[in-house]
Structures are given as C-alpha cells and as structure tokens.
Amino acid sequence: MTKLLTRETTRSVTRWLLGGALVFAGIGHLTHQREEFQAQVPDWFPVDADLVVLLSGVVEITLGLALVFVSRYRALVGWIAAAFFVVIFPGNIAQWIEGTDAFGLDTDTKRFVRLFFQPVLVAWALFSTGAWRAWRRGGTSAVLTAE
Structure with missing residues (x-):
C-alpha cells in the first residue's frame, strides 16, 4: 500500500510540476x-513566427491547466502533451542547425545538448499522467475512458 501511495504521490507531484512549467512557459510565449x-x-515554416508563438503559448497554458485540473481523462491529456512535445521538436532542431541564439543557448553545444531534454518531457508527460500505464493495460480504450 505504501509503495502504491508513493508512486501515485510521485505521479501527482510531477504532473503538477509539468503543468506549472507549461503554464509558465505559455505565459512567456504571450509576454516577455x-x-x-x-x-x-524554423525559417522554413510557412506560418508567421509570431502567430506560431502566440498559438503555441495558448496550447501550453491549456495543456498545463489540463494536467493540473483534468482528472477524468488524465491519460488522454498525457498523450496529447507528449504529442505536443514531439510536434515542437523540429523547432529545437532548427534552432540548433540554424545556430539561433535564444534562452541562453548561445553555442552549438548548448543547443545540441538541449535536444536531449525533449524526450525527457515526453516521458514526463506519459509517466506523470499514467498515460503509458493506461496504454499498457488496455490500449486506446483505456486511454480514452475515465480513470
């Protein structure tokens, strides 16, 4: 029982931290x-960069709030957050390839090392919401149903 309680507490705390980080980042998208x-x-992306930043900020805030407050479809929210991290990964790759300075990433080495954190975010979203566990237990139907 204690082990289960500890695992669930860990999931909850990590989910709240990820949710808070997403809300904070989303607000940053819209402001400072x-x-x-x-x-x-990326320079090659066919949509205005400012529009992309604004829209992704709204998505991040929404996902962050969903991670904290949505419990009924928590596993689904986890998969959506993980997918979001995958979708924005090309921007990180472009920043490295194009040598664009941002967020203190002012060397190729720093920009390259950052690429390894994106899979961590994907795993974080899947673990903290129990999404991966739900998938293993029942596939798509387990992800889409209330937990």
Whole structure:
C-alpha cells in the first residue's frame, strides 16, 4: 500500500510540476519571452513566427491547466502533451542547425545538448499522467475512458 501511495504521490507531484512549467512557459510565449520563442520557429515554416508563438503559448497554458485540473481523462491529456512535445521538436532542431541564439543557448553545444531534454518531457508527460500505464493495460480504450 505504501509503495502504491508513493508512486501515485510521485505521479501527482510531477504532473503538477509539468503543468506549472507549461503554464509558465505559455505565459512567456504571450509576454516577455515572445522574441526568444520566435527564434525557435524554423525559417522554413510557412506560418508567421509570431502567430506560431502566440498559438503555441495558448496550447501550453491549456495543456498545463489540463494536467493540473483534468482528472477524468488524465491519460488522454498525457498523450496529447507528449504529442505536443514531439510536434515542437523540429523547432529545437532548427534552432540548433540554424545556430539561433535564444534562452541562453548561445553555442552549438548548448543547443545540441538541449535536444536531449525533449524526450525527457515526453516521458514526463506519459509517466506523470499514467498515460503509458493506461496504454499498457488496455490500449486506446483505456486511454480514452475515465480513470
């Protein structure tokens, strides 16, 4: 029982931390870090960089709040958050390849090392919401149903 309680507590705390980080980052998209986030939008992307930053900020705030407050479809929220981290990864790659400075990432080494944190975010979203566990237990139907 204690082991289960500890695991669930760990999931909850890590989910709240990720949710808070997403809300904080999303607010940054809309305010004081807007130009920094624009640096991550690849030059080849066919949508205005500022629009991408604004929309992704709204998505981050929404996902962050969902991670904290949505319990009924928690596993689904986890998969959506993980997918979001995968979708924005090309921006991180573009920042490294194009050598764009942002967020203190002012060397190729720093920009390259940062790439390894994106899979950590994906795993964090899946673990903290129990999404991966739900998938293993029942596939898509377990993810789409209330927990």
